[in-house]
Amino acid sequence: MMPVLVVKDVSLARPMAEALVAGGLSTLEVTLRTPCALEVIQEMSKVEGALVGAGTVLNPDDLERAVKAGSQFIVSPGLTAPLAQAAKAHDVPFLPGVANAGDIMRGLDLGLSRFKFFPAVTNGGIPALKSLASVFGTNVRFCPTGGITEQTAADWLALPTVSCVGGSWVTAGEFDAEKVRQRATAAALLQQN
Numbered sequence: 770m771m772p773v774l775v776v777k778d779v780s781l782a783r784p785m786a787e788a789l790v791a792g793g794l795s796t797l798e799v800t801l802r803t804p805c806a807l808e809v810i811q812e813m814s815k816v817e818g819a820l821v822g823a824g825t826v827l828n829p830d831d832l833e834r835a836v837k838a839g840s841q842f843i844v845s846p847g848l849t850a851p852l853a854q855a856a857k858a859h860d861v862p863f864l865p866g867v868a869n870a871g872d873i874m875r876g877l878d879l880g881l882s883r884f885k886f887f888p889a890v891t892n893g894g895i896p897a898l899k900s901l902a903s904v905f906g907t908n909v910r911f912c913p914t915g916g917i918t919e920q921t922a923a924d925w926l927a928l929p930t931v932s933c934v935g936g937s938w939v940t941a942g943e944f945d946a947e948k949v950r951q952r953a954t955a956a957a958l959l960q961q962n
């Protein structure tokens with residue numbers, strides 16, 4: 770399970786990453802949706818055991834800034850050829866968003882086989898992903914994100930083509946380290962079942 774983080778205050782970066790790692794979640798997606806996101810990536814990267822990447826990466830400029838800040842992977846809500854080429858040039862793992870068969874085919878043409886299914890629930894949820902997966906086989910894997918909750922994550926993770934799920938629920942609301950650690954522990958258990 771990959772927590773999707775929207776962090777507005779850089780002073781929360783380290784305690785938040787520490788609470789997530791303590792709960793058993795180590796792969797952290799920091800969205801570039803707040804002015805301090807790049808600093809947050811730098812700070813979270815100092816936490817032992819954290820693998821920190823950038824989300825909401827929309828173009829090659831975003832990718833360049835995210836990589837300079839220490840992002841170890843890149844997540845995007847969509848897929849463009851310039852972004853995929855920039856990820857390749859920087860040799861950084863890249864998880865682009867797809868919403869339909871055409872997006873996946875464009876990704877395959879670009880040499881990609883791991884995609885974020887986004888926005889997962891409004892795109893038709895599990896039935897939609899099952900239909901897409903039936904066409905592309907098990908070599909194409911997905912990280913559904915968007916509308917997934919603590920209650921529904923296990924259903925998604927049970928699909929053979931789903932490698933992980935993303936979601937913001939683990940850190941939703943005002944930051945409380947103990948609450949985040951507990952939610953992370955519950956989410957980490959989901960991924961083991």
Ligand SMILES: O=C(O)C(=O)C[C@H](O)[C@H](O)COP(=O)(O)O
Nearest residue numbers: 824825845846914915916936937
């Ligand atoms: O922009 C990106 O690159 C993203 O990563 C988008 C996020 O995956 C979703 O916004 C998370 O959706 P919720 O869990 O429903 O809050």
